[in-house]
Amino acid sequence: MTEILKSGVACFDAGELTTQRKLVSRQVSDDLTEKEFTEEVEVKQVARQEAERARFVVEKAEQQKMAAIISAQGDSKAAELIANSLATTGNSLIELCKLEPAVDIALQLSCSWNITYLLMGQSVLLQLPL
Secondary structure, three states: OHHHHHHHHHOOOHHHHHHOHHHHHHHHHHHHHHHHHHHHHHHHHHHHHHHHHHHHHHHHHHHHHHHHHHHHHHHHHHHHHHHHHHHHHOOHHHHHHHHHHHHHHHHHHHOOOOOEEOOOOOOOOEEOOO
8 A cells, every 4th residue: 555655646746745635645546446456356366266276176086086987887897707707618718818928929939030948857048040
């Protein structure tokens, strides 16, 4: 408020301050009203932004909740399908799951130029060319 009074009075010289009191008063009053209005607008804008942020946080939490529910339902369905497959096929599904990585490893090794073979029952490594 002091700054507003100083800036309003600074526009006039000493003679005008005494002769134009109403104008000075109106100028200071207008400046003060404008400052108060600006502060109120800023407070409302900050409140609006905080409300929008809170809405965003709530919406994000709801989406995360739905994602967790959908993921849990998918995991449940997958576990149910695996259990049903194991019940009908026995351990063959597990054996198949073990074989798939072994096939990939064998394929990668077959493409390698430097292959090391260890024969079953021997503790010596042999370097065999292709």
